Amino acid sequence: xxxxxxxxxxxxxxxxxxxxxxxxxxxxxxxxxxxxxxxxxxxxxxxxxxxxxxxxxxxxxxxxxxxxxxxxxxxxxxxxxxxxxxxxxxxxxxxxxxxxxxxxxxxxxxxxxxxxxxxxxxxxxxxxxxxxxxxxxxxxxxxxxxxxxxxxxxxxxxxxxxxxxxxxxxxxxxxxxxxxxxxxxxxxxxxxxxxxxxxxxxxxxxxxxxxxxxxxxxxxxxxxxxxxxxxxxxxxxxxxxxxxxxxxxxxxxxxxxxxxxxxxxxxxxxxxxxxxxxxxxxxxxxxxxxxxxxxxxxxxxxxxxxxxxxxxxxxxxxxxx
Amino acid sequence: xxxxxxxxxxxxxxxxxxxxxxxxxxxxxxxxxxxxxxxxxxxxxxxxxxxxxxxxxxxxxxxxxxxxxxxxxxxxxxxxxxxxxxxxxxxxxxxxxxxxxxxxxxxxxxxxxxxxxxxxxxxxxxxxxxxxxxxxxxxxxxxxxxxxxxxxxxxxxxxxxxxxxxxxxxxxxxxxxxxxxxxxxxxxxxxxxxxxxxxxxxxxxxxxxxxxxxxxxxxxxxxxxxxxxxxxxxxxxxxxxxxxxxxxxxxxxxxxxxxxxxxxxxxxxxxxxxxxxxxxxxxxxxxxxxxxxxxxxxxxxxxxxxxxxxxxxxxxxxxxxxxxxxxxxxxxxxxxxxxxxxxxxxxxxxxxxxxxxxxxxxxxxxxxxxxxxxxxxxxxxxxxxxxxxxxxxxxxxxxxxxxxxxxxxxxx
Numbered sequence: 001x002x003x004x005x006x007x008x009x010x011x012x013x014x015x016x017x018x019x020x021x022x023x024x025x026x027x028x029x030x031x032x033x034x035x036x037x038x039x040x041x042x043x044x045x046x047x048x049x050x051x052x053x054x055x056x057x058x059x060x061x062x063x064x065x066x067x068x069x070x071x072x073x074x075x076x077x078x079x080x081x082x083x084x085x086x087x088x089x090x091x092x093x094x095x096x097x098x099x100x101x102x103x104x105x106x107x108x109x110x111x112x113x114x115x116x117x118x119x120x121x122x123x124x125x126x127x128x129x130x131x132x133x134x135x136x137x138x139x140x141x142x143x144x145x146x147x148x149x150x151x152x153x154x155x156x157x158x159x160x161x162x163x164x165x166x167x168x169x170x171x172x173x174x175x176x177x178x179x180x181x182x183x184x185x186x187x188x189x190x191x192x193x194x195x196x197x198x199x200x201x202x203x204x205x206x207x208x209x210x211x212x213x214x215x216x217x218x219x220x221x222x223x224x225x226x227x228x229x230x231x232x233x234x235x236x237x238x239x240x241x242x243x244x245x246x247x248x249x250x251x252x253x254x255x256x257x258x259x260x261x262x263x264x265x266x267x268x269x270x271x272x273x274x275x276x277x278x279x280x281x282x283x284x285x286x287x288x289x290x291x292x293x294x295x296x297x298x299x300x301x302x303x304x305x306x307x308x309x310x311x312x313x314x315x316x317x318x319x320x321x
Numbered sequence: 322x323x324x325x326x327x328x329x330x331x332x333x334x335x336x337x338x339x340x341x342x343x344x345x346x347x348x349x350x351x352x353x354x355x356x357x358x359x360x361x362x363x364x365x366x367x368x369x370x371x372x373x374x375x376x377x378x379x380x381x382x383x384x385x386x387x388x389x390x391x392x393x394x395x396x397x398x399x400x401x402x403x404x405x406x407x408x409x410x411x412x413x414x415x416x417x418x419x420x421x422x423x424x425x426x427x428x429x430x431x432x433x434x435x436x437x438x439x440x441x442x443x444x445x446x447x448x449x450x451x452x453x454x455x456x457x458x459x460x461x462x463x464x465x466x467x468x469x470x471x472x473x474x475x476x477x478x479x480x481x482x483x484x485x486x487x488x489x490x491x492x493x494x495x496x497x498x499x500x501x502x503x504x505x506x507x508x509x510x511x512x513x514x515x516x517x518x519x520x521x522x523x524x525x526x527x528x529x530x531x532x533x534x535x536x537x538x539x540x541x542x543x544x545x546x547x548x549x550x551x552x553x554x555x556x557x558x559x560x561x562x563x564x565x566x567x568x569x570x571x572x573x574x575x576x577x578x579x580x581x582x583x584x585x586x587x588x589x590x591x592x593x594x595x596x597x598x599x600x601x602x603x604x605x606x607x608x609x610x611x612x613x614x615x616x617x618x619x620x621x622x623x624x625x626x627x628x629x630x631x632x633x634x635x636x637x638x639x640x641x642x643x644x645x646x647x648x649x650x651x652x653x654x655x656x657x658x659x660x661x662x663x664x665x666x667x668x669x670x671x672x673x674x675x676x677x678x679x680x681x682x683x684x685x686x687x688x689x690x691x692x693x694x695x696x697x698x699x700x701x702x703x704x705x706x707x708x709x710x711x712x713x714x715x716x717x718x719x720x721x722x723x724x725x726x727x728x729x730x731x732x733x
Binding site for chain 2: 001002003004005006007008009010011012013015016019038039040041043044048055056057068069070071073074075076077078079080081082084085087088091093094096097098102106109112115116120121122123124125126127128129143146149150175176177178179180181182188227241244245247248249251252253254255256257258259266271273276282283285286287288289292300303304305306307308309310311313314
């Protein structure tokens with residue numbers, strides 16, 4: 001059972017796509033390769049389909065390439081795929097997608113031992129208050145939101161805000177976000193005013209108390225990104241393996257980095273979502289003095305405020321640090 | 322010298338480059354210890370082709386830095402999975418793949434001779450029977466085909482319904498695959514399935530996602546197998562700083578994932594030092610099975626008993642093995658508006674205990690094999706810490722010094 005196998009390769013996928021069409025022109029072949037292939041695939045794969053030393057799977061007549069196969073190409077699930085599916089069906093979050101009876105039926109159809117068990121792994125820094133994936137109401141709201149995202153339709157959502165207020169509104173759900181750290185699903189939404197996109201926001205699915213799908217298909221908002229205009233620029237020193245740790249920890253964000261060999265300092269620019277600014281500040285604090293936030297001033301100011309507040313506490317006589 | 326191709330035979334050869342481009346992105350050709358500059362250039366060209374759209378090049382003086390730039394929250398799928406879809410093959414491989422899938426069905430088995438004859442008769446392609454036999458054996462191992470005995474003959478047939486038929490039958494399965502495709506571990510398998518049915522995720526996105534872990538999935542698969550089969554193994558590892566190769570005789574017990582630092586480990590019982598240890602998964606180069614460990618359950622129980630003293634994966638200094646270090650710290654909050662800080666202590670504090678001392682003041686206590694591991698988390702409470710004490714003297718001093726150093730950096 002191999003993970004790195006040509007069965008799953010992009011070249012096989014392209015060949016299958018072309019074979020499915022039965023008869024294709026050279027231009028169509030090139031278009032398929034360019035759409036599905038790597039940047040340079042056309043250089044290597046096209047001659048193997050249209051050239052004189054082509055695979056025996058294709059024959060050519062008057063510039064039309066046809067498949068030699070009798071049927072439309074297809075293959076069964078591999079053992080790897082079956083074992084992976086069985087493994088994910090054992091995960092408690094799979095209840096969000098398939099009912100228990102369906103999961104049991106599918107496991108039986110697949111008929112293999114799972115590739116792994118959740119008990120093989122331990123996420124030691126996952127937060128302890130993850131979402132209630134087995135809760136029927138939670139599952140129902142999750143599925144309704146999922147359907148609305150797929151169909152791009154408005155959905156009525158009631159939820160409890162962070163301040164404890166109950167809010168009910170019609171929203172267009174854009175994407176469902178999952179955080180492995182928080183073990184939570186959140187939905188990114190847009191509200192509307194006078195049929196125009198008005199405000200964007202994020203709702204914790206665990207705080208949702210009601211969902212009702214509508215058959216209203218609103219205008220899709222254009223620029224949804226809440227990305228910062230200016231990146232956080234951080235100087236990271238070599239001390240305590242900080243460069244390695246920092247680059248690994250912030251690998252999820254888009255970054256640029258420059259290493260100064262003379263000083264041993266790596267200057268990293270991090271592009272982040274404005275919603276996450278406080279969380280990023282906290283994560284930066286965890287590195288202590290081996291990093292320094294250079295800019296933007298609003299983020300440096302937050303670091304400074306927390307440090308000065310700590311200094312103030314230190315200076316009070318009864319405190320022992 | 323063989324001509325350059327976009328596909329590769331060995332995934333190990335390229336994964337370290339992908340990792341360096343993705344994690345660091347500031348290294349130049351001279352920083353890589355490679356056989357030749359051509360090797361670097363070829364690997365770079367491949368990665369640029371596989372990950373086009375995510376690759377950025379920048380010149381620093383006369384040197385070129387290559388990086389992979391991705392914001393994991395803005396994409397529908399992990400682009401690094403494309404690296405797994407680059408396996409090389411021969412003309413015979415691809416031809417036989419499609420012909421076998423065309424000829425065979427799930428009910429009527431055929432012998433290797435019948436298959437070889439049919440290929441000649443129906444497709445006018447001649448194959449050596451040995452080549453067909455090898456491919457049939459390979460596809461039985463991969464689960465695409467099954468073989469059954471009929472008298473003296475072995476009959477081959479497809480192993481089940483087509484991927485499309487199974488996926489179309491169950492409503493919700495495409496969404497399930499979309500979601501788990503971005504999960505660790507082995508999400509790439511979900512991506513193979515999505516490719517097969519031309520499904521693109523347009524529902525889910527990720528936060529706190531460490532996409533780079535996919536590069537270690539092959540090793541992780543061997544780790545999981547060794548755990549499930551209770552094997553004793555020899556791990557061949559590379560030092561993260563020294564880059565030296567070293568071997569460890571071990572029994573593998575549990576994979577410890579970090580969803581915050583991007584580092585994954587396997588906890589082992591080290592048979593060379595007779596103690597519990599952890600090894601970074603990205604430092605493991607190979608795993609050699611030695612045999613089944615008769616004492617596996619004993620080692621696992623030993624790990625389970627000691628797990629509560631782990632903050633992450635460190636079992637502490639060799640000299641102090643088995644001893645725990647206590648941490649006590651207190652925070653002050655505004656009870657009405659800042660109670661979320663206490664919730665953070667409870668939610669994030671693992672095996673620690675949270676105690677209310679008085680209104681607006683809470684204590685956190687924990688015993689750990691290695692108190693240093695909790696230090697970054699404690700620093701996230703800077704601005705609220707009214708007391709910090711630990712019997713790890715080195716950490717106590719460093720914590721005090723760090724607070725002072727931060728004041729020097731930001732306080733002026």
